[in-house]
Amino acid sequence: MKEHAIKMGRDKLYDLLRAYHLLPKRGRSGIRTTYSKHHFYKYPNLVKDMDVLRPNLVWCSDITYIRTGNGWSYLSLITAGVEHMLILTSSWVGLFNLA
Structure with missing residues (x-):
């Protein structure tokens, strides 16, 4: 950009790239554990x-x-709906390993 004498800040550059769909799509930051579109x-x-x-x-x-x-x-x-009291908990450590 210096070669063409263009002065533009970072945010303005990102806005320009976004307007022309030139920014890469961001990937997921973690593993999705819920899939609501199941059959x-x-x-x-x-x-x-x-x-x-x-x-x-x-x-x-x-x-x-x-x-x-x-x-x-x-x-x-398991919680009581109105009182928001915890009724029961259950856990299982090391259920599976998603590497």
Whole structure:
């Protein structure tokens, strides 16, 4: 750019490259552990429009994977829906290794 006597800052240069689709696409920063477009049956949200009038009426659960030094570990949580109290946890260390 110095050869052509063009003065432009970094941000302006990036805006110009972006306008002409010349910036490389960024890759994923990590491993995706959730795939929601699977062909298995997806259950509807049964409590979406429900009025929860008393404690301990609705429980929520979730499963997630956590990267550890031994690979990937699985963590399951069950919470009470209204009180947000943790009811039960379960984990399995070294479930699988995605290298």
